[in-house]
Amino acid sequence: MKSMIEFDYKLDYKKLNFKNKDTRKLYRIGRGEQGVLLVRPYTDDICKHWRFKTVSEARTSANHIYNMYADYRVLKDFIGMDMCRKFLEMGFTRARRYANHKDGKKYDKDGNVLPQEKDWATSEKAIAAKTFKRWRDVVTHDPIYIAMRKNWRELEEFNAFNNIQKTEVYKSGLQC
Numbered sequence: 001m002k003s004m005i006e007f008d009y010k011l012d013y014k015k016l017n018f019k020n021k022d023t024r025k026l027y028r029i030g031r032g033e034q035g036v037l038l039v040r041p042y043t044d045d046i047c048k049h050w051r052f053k054t055v056s057e058a059r060t061s062a063n064h065i066y067n068m069y070a071d072y073r074v075l076k077d078f079i080g081m082d083m084c085r086k087f088l089e090m091g092f093t094r095a096r097r098y099a100n101h102k103d104g105k106k107y108d109k110d111g112n113v114l115p116q117e118k119d120w121a122t123s124e125k126a127i128a129a130k131t132f133k134r135w136r137d138v139v140t141h142d143p144i145y146i147a148m149r150k151n152w153r154e155l156e157e158f159n160a161f162n163n164i165q166k167t168e169v170y171k172s173g174l175q176c
Contacts, residue, residue, distance in 0.1 A: 005156040007034035018042060018079050025159055027079050029152060033086040033093065042083040050087050052095040058128030062091060066135045078148045085139045091132030099125035 007030025016023050018039050027039065037043055049064040051057040065084050072080030098104050100116045108114055120126060139145055 004029075004031070004153070006030060009035075009038075013038040013040065016040065024079060025155070027082075027152075028156060029082055029149065033090045036083070036086040036090050039079065039083055042080055046083055046087045050091060052091050052098075052125070052128045052132065055124050055127045055131070058091065058095060058131045062088060062131045062135045065091075066138065069139055073142075073144060076148075078152050081139070081145055081148065082152075085136060085145070088132050088136035088139060092129050092136055095125045095129035095132060099123050099129055 005028055007028045008026070011026060013035075016026065018024055018027055019041060028035070037047070046065060046068060049061055049068070051061040065087050069081055069084035069088075072078075072084060097106065100106070100120050101114055102117055106113060117123065
């Protein structure tokens, strides 16, 4: 099995524009929602619409983010599509965290897991989480998203391999 290329937290994300043709190749899918708040301008565009405090806000938010996904899909903009997936994932995980623990704290001061709320499965946050999860699942099961993600993973491996090769050539003193 091929190893996944990890999200690169060493880049100066404040100075990078991932809609720029030369910068796009630096994007890494990573795991789950890694980098969701770093990849500009996508983060700025999507984050404006990300809310999960109430069921109504979560529905409006998840629907809007999914519609943004659909727009990026038409443009064949995988980074935009994947960032929408990450925000939908983050809506699910954050709402789920607050459904499980009203104050958002999973652990006590000694590192022990606190018990779940009695209404963890039926609370407003639980319903908000389900809303985000439903849309996230639509995205992750979309055949176009799946194909583009597979292609992007292959490009990540290719770019990583080429960067290793260039580094080895530079270390040896040879010129390309």
